[in-house]
Amino acid sequence: MNWLLVVEQCLNGLQFGVMLFLMAAGLTLVFGIMNLVNLAHGSLYMVGAYLATAAFNRTGSFLAAVAFALTATLAIGMLVEVIALRTLYERDHLDQVLATFGLILFFNEAVAIVWGRAALFTAVPRALSGHLQVLPGIPYPAYRAVIILVGLAVALLLYVVVSRTRLGMLIRAGASNRTMVGALGVNIRLLYTVVFGFGAALAALGGAMAGPIYSVLPGMGEEILIQVFVVIVIGGIGSIRGALVGAVVVGMVDTLGRAFLKPMLSTVLGPSAADNAGPALASMLIYILMAAVLFFRPQGLFPAVRS
Amino acid sequence: MAEPLLAVRGLTKRFGGLVATDRVDLEVADGETLAVIGPNGAGKTTLIGQLSGDLVPDAGTIRFAGEDVTALPAPTRSQRGLARSFQITSIFPEFTALDNVALAVQAHAGHSFRFWTPARAERALREPARATLEQVGLGARAAVAAGTLAHGEQRQLEIAMALATRPRLLLLDEPVAGMGADESQRMVQLLRALRGHHTIVLVEHDMDVVFALADRISVMVYGRVIASGAPEAIRANAEVRRAYLGEEIPA
């Protein structure tokens, strides 16, 4: 048993989970509090990735690039919220799905116009291109380790905000009973804008960090978005705790499955059968997991929203 | 002594820290009309919800026609003969009044995995539906879209839909809610005519209606049944009067 590989893949799973969490946290709040199906959330991730990558390639400073991408994407997100999404809050889900689908088409094509359809390449920033000894004798890419740390820091920050601040109280109340919060005289407009902004910033951060290690192409947002949906369904709509648990579980299952399912299957089925079955089954794992969770708890593991 | 048609024991439902129904015991004999009254927030609608199968109780049992139905979902209870009308009108607004009632008939006329014959052509559905509409006084409004009916007419339609399922027990949640005096009178006359043919559990705020229809009354306050008995006994009950302080009970 190659323990080095196992630990490395576990850490990769955690890193992927953390990226999923960054997307899921904002999106689950938008679903839960604003009852808005926002398919264009992935587009914010993508725009963050493109802007960070382009800025980093231009300036050579990763931190400056991330800061730029965060602010610019946040601005774009707010613009989209004001122009298109505000009117959708009162509409039914079908309208929201179609309208945000239209936004996806627009953003995917827009980045293709500016940067072309080929993947945009950028290197890992020099300072983080080495390895860290996470455990004695186990080196792990520094960049990925930093992503994990950033993600956990964000999780901690969100925990503090949601459970210790007034805003967090409003968020929890809104997730549990939206109409009541409005009836209590809270400025719903402002709350929605803040929540949406939160989500956009987190998506942008995820995208910005994703640049060096994932392919930056048109449509990258939707790839991860669908996995984020799985996270939210498993975790429970409106629940940040659910988003964290769901994200780590999905990240682990997917990464470990892709790494170890084929070798495991080939001991049982033989190498050539495993060659097809392995990757196929691995790509289906998280959906099977989702189906299993739904079967026993249709509302997810930590539902925040009361019926 | 024959077993009551409906026997409720220890029915409890909590919403977070709030106990909406607290160990409620009730009995309704076959053919009887029981009224459940109480101040707002007493848990009456929660009670109806648990009886109809829309809410799952946290504790307690419900026996209907000699069978424990506590675990049965709402559609199954309807098939067993338990019908409900809603406090907030719940109909199919885009369909005509006749279509609405025909749907209720259809639910109890075999399965609906029929893909060929138009449902509107099925006399076995249309005629009982038409008859029920006549029974509640909506015969002339059969072809009107249900959503455009007047409020009082929609309440009548509510009753018609419940009746069309040929129930043994009717759960009526505030049937005269939002109705003016004339409309209420007509509704009371309709419900009077049903007494004896159907067993009725009636939740109501309007005391005139209650005293006009009830064989027995149960009073709920804060989720508990504080008194149960004949209308005169309830009228005289001191605890009931206290609970209704500020509300009118005709002396």
Add this chain to the structure above:
Amino acid sequence: MRSARALTLLAGFLVLGLVPVVAALANQPFYLDLFRRIMIFAIAAVSLDLILGFGGMVSFGHAAYLGIGAYAVAIPAFYGIHSGLVQWPLALALSGLAALAIGAVSLRTSGVSFIMITLAFAQMLYYLGISINAWGADDGMRLARRSQFGGVVDLANAYVFYYVVFGVLVALLWLGHRLIHARFGVVIRAAKSNEPRMRAIGFATFRYKLAAFVIAGAGGGLAGALLTNQTEYLTPSYMHWTRSGDIMVMVILGGMGTLYGPVLGAVAFLLLEDILSAWTVHWQVVLGPLLVLVVLYARRGLYGLLPGAGARDG
């Protein structure tokens, strides 16, 4: 004024039926191909409308069933089985079965969850398709030969194939019309209107919604079988979630819950795509905002613009 609308629709179908004649006379086989493609997507859109428009179930994974139907034709063909009498029933059966499995899990939820779950399962099938190397992985593979029906019906003949598709579309619309007004259709439509009421009067709505889901899936599978015959190619991208979005757009654009609306939607969407893509390769940057505007301001769809609109059939 229902007859005005009926007449307009009849005229439309007449035109559709005459396309091959016109194309032949004008020596423009391209239009034959285009309208055949439009009709195939119309079949997909009509089948989606059953659950989306009539049933109110926002299923964002319909393209998966087209994909399954396509695979059900192309894979047997790959192994030398070309009979349409084997392939097409297989397409219906497999896509129906997939819909049964997916629906059984998804229909236990509703609202936002339902949309996400149907999307996720469809994408799962897409990833499955990409990962199977034997069948071309994400490059796809050619269809060895169009479905054979024993000389009587030769799909290799473009005109015969056109009328086969036309026939399937007309048959589907006719069957759909009967279904919508039969007991089953009434249950589906009423469940969309007020599901709690349906349960209160005694309908176990889950089984009916699941059945509708299966029927819609099978319809999608049939469209997929036709599609792969049309393009003579099989690729997992038929199942990509954006294809699901496209079909949904056709339903909405045309007018959902109207049976004929989706046909109009397919015509409009694909013609628009054809025109716009001739203008620029980046046509989606126009389509996107256009779609947003349609959703926000023109929800009734094209069907609502036909003469005699406003008359409710109930």
